[in-house]
Amino acid sequence: MNQESKLSFRNTGRIAGLLYLVVVITGIFSLGYVPSKLIVWNDTVATFTNIVNSEFLFRLGIVSGLICYTFFLFLPLVLYKLLKSVHKTYAVYMVVLAIVSVPISFINMQNKFAVLSIIGAKEPQKDLVMFYLNQYDYGNLIAQVFWGLWLFPLGYLIFKSGIIPKFLGVLLMLGCLSYLINFFGNALFPNYSELGISSYVRLPATLGEIGTCIWLLIMGAKNNIIVAD
Numbered sequence: 001m002n003q004e005s006k007l008s009f010r011n012t013g014r015i016a017g018l019l020y021l022v023v024v025i026t027g028i029f030s031l032g033y034v035p036s037k038l039i040v041w042n043d044t045v046a047t048f049t050n051i052v053n054s055e056f057l058f059r060l061g062i063v064s065g066l067i068c069y070t071f072f073l074f075l076p077l078v079l080y081k082l083l084k085s086v087h088k089t090y091a092v093y094m095v096v097l098a099i100v101s102v103p104i105s106f107i108n109m110q111n112k113f114a115v116l117s118i119i120g121a122k123e124p125q126k127d128l129v130m131f132y133l134n135q136y137d138y139g140n141l142i143a144q145v146f147w148g149l150w151l152f153p154l155g156y157l158i159f160k161s162g163i164i165p166k167f168l169g170v171l172l173m174l175g176c177l178s179y180l181i182n183f184f185g186n187a188l189f190p191n192y193s194e195l196g197i198s199s200y201v202r203l204p205a206t207l208g209e210i211g212t213c214i215w216l217l218i219m220g221a222k223n224n225i226i227v228a229d
Helices: 003-038 044-053 055-083 088-108 110-119 126-149 151-161 166-188 203-219
Strands: none
Touching (some): 003 203, 044 126, 055 088, 055 110, 055 151, 126 151, 151 203
């Protein structure tokens, strides 16, 4: 690999890191911060009041989510360019599993727009606000299947490549399992969210994704890529 190719390869890694950073920041804001400030799942009146009083924050959450999903559409394509020489089939799996979640997430956002329609009505039905927020939450639960599945081929490719620390690849593969555990837990057991373990279960995915994002953003990617069988 000549000097120009090495520079291009490293820059591709940094572009992937930048895309990942946008996904992480907007994802934390839209999926974590905004709901924590506005939604009280066992109190319809409080939730309705919070959204009405902080409508701009709710709208920011929508915009942030759409930005997140848009950048997530491009992220696996850049990672494919970076990792396809490791194992092309796994790289294709990574792209497909990631991109499948994007239309699900965009369509699911209609539930939040429905909430805006309800609070803007002359006689808003407060119960419907919580209904659509629950539908949005269930939509995210479906999308989480693919948010998890794409991490396994990504983690495998990173582990085999030698261009990013192997332990991050291991964390990402474990992160796939984490997402699936939380999906089946929420789907099968109504009180799963009350156990308070979902954030701990998802810890490998969180550490793996944020770690990979930071490494790519700062370091780019090593040039000594390994081609797997």
